[in-house]
Amino acid sequence: MTNWTPIGSINDIPRRGARCVMTPQGKIAVFRTMEDRVFAIDDHCPHKGGPLSQGIVHGAAVTCPLHNWVISLETGKALGADEGSVRTIDIKLEGDRILARLEPLAVAAE
Amino acid sequence: MSNSKKQKLVVIGNGMAPGRALEHLLEQAPDAYEITIFNAEPRVNYDRIMLSPVLSGEKEFEEIVIHGDGWYIKHGIMLYKGHKVVQIDRAAKTVTSDAGTTESYDKLLIATGSVPFILPVPGNNLPGVLTYRDLDDVNAMLLAAQSRNRAIVIGGGLLGLEAAAGLKSRGMDVTVLHIMPSLMERQLDPAAGYLLEQAVEQRGIKVRTKASTKEIVGAGKVEGVLLADGTLLPADLVVMAAGIRPNASLAKEAGLDVNRGILTDTGMRTSDPDIFSVGECAEVGGQCYGLVAPLYEMARVAAAQLSGDASAAFVHSETPTKLKVTGINLFSVGDLAEGEDRQEIVLRDASAGVYKRLVLKENRIIGTVLYGETSDGAWFHDLTKKKTDISEMRETLIFGQSYQGGSPLDPMAAVAALPDDAEICGCNGVCKSRITDAITGKALTSLDDVRAHTKASASCGSCTGLVEQLLALTLGDSYNPAAVTPMCSCTDLGHDDVRRLIKAKKLKTIPAVMQELEWKTSCGCAKCRPALNYYLVADWPDEYADDYQSRFINERVHANIQKDGTYSVVPRMWGGMTSSKELRAIADVVDKFEIPAVKVTGGQRIDMLGIKKEDLPAVWADLGKAGFVSGQAYAKGLRTVKTCVGTDWCRFGTQDSTGLGIRIEKFMWGSWTPAKVKMAVSGCPRNCAEATCKDVGIVCVDSGYEIHFAGAAGLDIKGTEVLGLVKTEDEALEHVVALTQMYREQARYLERIYKWAKRVGIEEIRRQIMNDADKRKAFFERFVFSQKFAQVDPWSERVSGVDKHEFQPMATVGYQHAAE
Structure with missing residues (x-):
C-alpha cells in the first residue's frame, strides 16, 4: 500500500502507554498494549477533546484523563454507556518499526 | 380403627413448631388425621423469629406469615383463632377452649410454647x-x-x-x-x-x-x-x-409429668401415650430449647411418630446463635469455657472490629465465637460436628477455610469446598446438597425459589449469603449474588479484602495481585490499577517498583492536567513561607514560557496554569535552580501544611506554628497516601490557618498542641475531631505521622481521612494513636522507613532525563520542519 509512513519504533512506547505523533491532520496517539499490540487513534476524546494519549491503557482500551470515558483502541468507539467515536489510523509493524497509513498529503519528513 | 375413618388430631398452639410438624405429617400421611388447631393468638402461623425485623420496620407482618388462611382450607384443617384451651380431659379425651368449644381427640399435640419471664419486682404490672x-x-x-x-x-x-x-x-x-x-x-x-x-x-x-x-x-x-x-x-x-419459661401449666393441670417443661421421651411422647408435645414447652433429654432448629427437629420427630414411624427419635445438637441486628455479625456455638485440658486460638483485629476464638480439646474444635467476620462459622461448626482432627491446619485454622491447603481465596471457593452434608441453614437443618440438588433438580433460579423449596434461609435469614453463593456456584453467570462492593468490574473482591490479601500473601507486583486474586481482566482497568499501585507502594515501600503506567496522568507527569490538555505547576512553599528570590524566579519562569495564568492557591502557594506538556521539564529546571521542588499538588499524597505566623509575629500566638508546619511538611513531603492529605497548624485557638477543617490539623494552645483530624471542606463540610493534646512539638510530630501512617495502611484508595475515620471509628483511632505508645511508635517507624524511598524530588529527576519520552512527541511527520 502507499503512504505507509514510519513513525517510530515500538521500543519508543512504554507497554500500557502511548506516544504522540504530530501530523498535518492533527495529533495522533500511538498506543502499545501489554501484549505489544500497537494502535493509533486521534488524540482527541469524542467527549470533550481530552488528550487520550495521557490516559491509562488497559487491555485494548484507554481511559480518558479528563472525564474517564473509555475508548476502544480497536474501533475508536466509546465503551460502556457513553456514545461517540474517534478516527482510527491503520498501523503495521515491520520488525520494531511502526508504520502508519496517513493521508496522501502527509509526506514523511524524516 | 379402619382406614376409612380418620383419627382426630387436636393441636394446642399454632406456632412454628406445630406448624412444621403438620407440614411433615401432611407430607407423610396426608389422610391419616382430621386436624383441629386451637390458637390463643387470633391469627395464622407466622415466623416468630422475624418479629424483630417487623419491629424495626424492615418487614411487614404479611411478609412473615408461614401459613396463610388458604393453607388451612386446602388441607381441611379446622383452625380456632383466638381460642385459648383451658382444660384437657384425658379420661374423656377432649379439650375445651375459653370460648366454650370442646373437641375430642384420638391424638393430642401440645405446643403451648413459652411465656416471658416477668421479673418479680414491684410495679411489674404497670401500664407501659x-x-x-x-x-x-x-x-x-x-x-x-x-x-x-x-x-x-x-x-x-x-x-x-x-x-x-x-x-x-x-x-x-x-x-x-x-x-x-x-x-x-x-x-x-x-x-x-x-x-x-x-x-x-x-x-x-x-x-x-x-x-x-x-x-x-x-x-x-x-x-x-x-x-x-x-x-x-x-x-x-x-x-x-x-428470658422465657416453658408454658407447661395446662399440661400440669391435666396431670402430665412436668419438670421445667412437659416431659417427653425421645419420640416427643408425654407421659400419656396419646399426647405429644413439641416446641418451647417440651423438655426432652433433660433440656428445654428456645432456638428454632431443635424445635423443628422435635416437629420432625413428632410428625414421624404420628404417622407411624416408632423409630423416629430426637437427637440433641448444638445450635449456633446469631443476632438479627442489621450490621452486627456474630456467631457462637458450643462450649466456650476455659479449662486445663483445653486450648484456644484467638484472632483479634481491633481496627476492623474482628474477634475470633476457637476452643480446642484434644485437637478438636468444641466451641466457636466469631464477631465482626462470621463467614467461616458454618465451616468451624462443621468441623465440630464431625469431630475433625485439626492438628494439620492448626497454624492457619483461625483464618478460616479459604486459607487451608492452598485452596483459592475466592469467597465462592470456600462455599464450593464445603462438603455436601455441611449445614447451610441452621434453623431448618438444610445441608448443602439439598440446596444444590433442588436448584438443579427443580430448575430454581432465585433466592425465593430456594426458600420455597428447601426452607434454607427462610427463617432467621442469616445464611442468606451462603445460599446466594450456592445459587451462584450452581447456576454460574446466570446468577448474580449481592456481595461486598467489588473494587471494580475486574474482580469480585472489595478494597479491604484486596489490601488484606496483598499483605497476607505477600503480593508485591500488580501482575502477582491479578494472578493470585484471579482478576477477571488481563491487565485491570483505570479504577483498580491506580489503587493496586498505591497499596503496593504503601505496603512494600522498599521492594515495590512503582508502576507509572498505572498512575493517573497527573502523578505520571507531576503536574495537573487542565481541560485543554495543558498543565499547571505548583512548587512547594514550605509552610506557605516564600522570599523575594523565590518570587523573582517564578516571575522569570512565567515570562520565559509565556505562562498565561498565575494564581495564589488555597494552600498558601502559587499555581502557574496553562503550561504546555513539552515545556514542563524546562520549567522545572528553572524552578529547581531557585531551590524549588515539586509541591505534589497533583498527588494522592501530602499536599500542603498551611500555617499562620504564630509566635514569630502574632501577638496572640502561643507556639511557633510556622516552624512546626514547616517541620511537618519537610518530614512528610513525598509520601503517597490513599487520597490527598491537607494539613494546617494554627498558632492559637483563633485558628487563622483553619486547621479544624483539614485532614490533619494542629491548634497550638498554651499547654501544648491540640491535634485534630478527619475534617473536610470540599464535597462535604465537616469540622475535625480532636485526637488529643500533647505537650511538645516532637510529640505533635510523632502523633501526626503515626496517624497518617495508620491511614496509609488501612484506608481504601481515594478514601479521605474523614471517611476512613468514620468507617474505622474515631475512638479506635484515638486508642491506637493516643493511648497505645507501642503501636504509635511502630506506625511512626514504618512511615520513616517508607520516606527513605519516597522523598525524591520528581521534578529534578525528570530534568535529569527520567521518563523523557513522556514529554516529547515520538515523531513529527508531514512538515518541512518540525513545527513543535
Whole structure:
C-alpha cells in the first residue's frame, strides 16, 4: 500500500502507554498494549477533546484523563454507556518499526 | 380403627413448631388425621423469629406469615383463632377452649410454647410494661414508640438486643439493662461481649451492665426503673426480655409429668401415650430449647411418630446463635469455657472490629465465637460436628477455610469446598446438597425459589449469603449474588479484602495481585490499577517498583492536567513561607514560557496554569535552580501544611506554628497516601490557618498542641475531631505521622481521612494513636522507613532525563520542519 509512513519504533512506547505523533491532520496517539499490540487513534476524546494519549491503557482500551470515558483502541468507539467515536489510523509493524497509513498529503519528513 | 375413618388430631398452639410438624405429617400421611388447631393468638402461623425485623420496620407482618388462611382450607384443617384451651380431659379425651368449644381427640399435640419471664419486682404490672413474645407485643411497642420517648429494655440477651435495636430504629431513646457483666454472656465470651456492647452503643443505644432492677416505678403508668444501686432511670416504656419459661401449666393441670417443661421421651411422647408435645414447652433429654432448629427437629420427630414411624427419635445438637441486628455479625456455638485440658486460638483485629476464638480439646474444635467476620462459622461448626482432627491446619485454622491447603481465596471457593452434608441453614437443618440438588433438580433460579423449596434461609435469614453463593456456584453467570462492593468490574473482591490479601500473601507486583486474586481482566482497568499501585507502594515501600503506567496522568507527569490538555505547576512553599528570590524566579519562569495564568492557591502557594506538556521539564529546571521542588499538588499524597505566623509575629500566638508546619511538611513531603492529605497548624485557638477543617490539623494552645483530624471542606463540610493534646512539638510530630501512617495502611484508595475515620471509628483511632505508645511508635517507624524511598524530588529527576519520552512527541511527520 502507499503512504505507509514510519513513525517510530515500538521500543519508543512504554507497554500500557502511548506516544504522540504530530501530523498535518492533527495529533495522533500511538498506543502499545501489554501484549505489544500497537494502535493509533486521534488524540482527541469524542467527549470533550481530552488528550487520550495521557490516559491509562488497559487491555485494548484507554481511559480518558479528563472525564474517564473509555475508548476502544480497536474501533475508536466509546465503551460502556457513553456514545461517540474517534478516527482510527491503520498501523503495521515491520520488525520494531511502526508504520502508519496517513493521508496522501502527509509526506514523511524524516 | 379402619382406614376409612380418620383419627382426630387436636393441636394446642399454632406456632412454628406445630406448624412444621403438620407440614411433615401432611407430607407423610396426608389422610391419616382430621386436624383441629386451637390458637390463643387470633391469627395464622407466622415466623416468630422475624418479629424483630417487623419491629424495626424492615418487614411487614404479611411478609412473615408461614401459613396463610388458604393453607388451612386446602388441607381441611379446622383452625380456632383466638381460642385459648383451658382444660384437657384425658379420661374423656377432649379439650375445651375459653370460648366454650370442646373437641375430642384420638391424638393430642401440645405446643403451648413459652411465656416471658416477668421479673418479680414491684410495679411489674404497670401500664407501659411489655414483654416481647408475639405480634401483639410488637404492635404495643410500635404504638409506644410513636411517642419517641424513653424506653428501657430489661435483658441483654438475643431478644432484648433485638427489641432495643428495633425500638431505636423507631426513634426511641433506648437503654438496655443487663444484670450480668457482659451482654449475651450465655453465648459469648467477655471479649466478644465487649465488642458487641460497643457496637450496640455505636447505634445510639445505651447499655448498663451489672444493672439489677429493683422496682418499676410510676403512678398509674411506667415512669422509670429503680436499680438496686439506687439509680433511677426515667422511662415511658419498659420491655421485659429477661428470658422465657416453658408454658407447661395446662399440661400440669391435666396431670402430665412436668419438670421445667412437659416431659417427653425421645419420640416427643408425654407421659400419656396419646399426647405429644413439641416446641418451647417440651423438655426432652433433660433440656428445654428456645432456638428454632431443635424445635423443628422435635416437629420432625413428632410428625414421624404420628404417622407411624416408632423409630423416629430426637437427637440433641448444638445450635449456633446469631443476632438479627442489621450490621452486627456474630456467631457462637458450643462450649466456650476455659479449662486445663483445653486450648484456644484467638484472632483479634481491633481496627476492623474482628474477634475470633476457637476452643480446642484434644485437637478438636468444641466451641466457636466469631464477631465482626462470621463467614467461616458454618465451616468451624462443621468441623465440630464431625469431630475433625485439626492438628494439620492448626497454624492457619483461625483464618478460616479459604486459607487451608492452598485452596483459592475466592469467597465462592470456600462455599464450593464445603462438603455436601455441611449445614447451610441452621434453623431448618438444610445441608448443602439439598440446596444444590433442588436448584438443579427443580430448575430454581432465585433466592425465593430456594426458600420455597428447601426452607434454607427462610427463617432467621442469616445464611442468606451462603445460599446466594450456592445459587451462584450452581447456576454460574446466570446468577448474580449481592456481595461486598467489588473494587471494580475486574474482580469480585472489595478494597479491604484486596489490601488484606496483598499483605497476607505477600503480593508485591500488580501482575502477582491479578494472578493470585484471579482478576477477571488481563491487565485491570483505570479504577483498580491506580489503587493496586498505591497499596503496593504503601505496603512494600522498599521492594515495590512503582508502576507509572498505572498512575493517573497527573502523578505520571507531576503536574495537573487542565481541560485543554495543558498543565499547571505548583512548587512547594514550605509552610506557605516564600522570599523575594523565590518570587523573582517564578516571575522569570512565567515570562520565559509565556505562562498565561498565575494564581495564589488555597494552600498558601502559587499555581502557574496553562503550561504546555513539552515545556514542563524546562520549567522545572528553572524552578529547581531557585531551590524549588515539586509541591505534589497533583498527588494522592501530602499536599500542603498551611500555617499562620504564630509566635514569630502574632501577638496572640502561643507556639511557633510556622516552624512546626514547616517541620511537618519537610518530614512528610513525598509520601503517597490513599487520597490527598491537607494539613494546617494554627498558632492559637483563633485558628487563622483553619486547621479544624483539614485532614490533619494542629491548634497550638498554651499547654501544648491540640491535634485534630478527619475534617473536610470540599464535597462535604465537616469540622475535625480532636485526637488529643500533647505537650511538645516532637510529640505533635510523632502523633501526626503515626496517624497518617495508620491511614496509609488501612484506608481504601481515594478514601479521605474523614471517611476512613468514620468507617474505622474515631475512638479506635484515638486508642491506637493516643493511648497505645507501642503501636504509635511502630506506625511512626514504618512511615520513616517508607520516606527513605519516597522523598525524591520528581521534578529534578525528570530534568535529569527520567521518563523523557513522556514529554516529547515520538515523531513529527508531514512538515518541512518540525513545527513543535
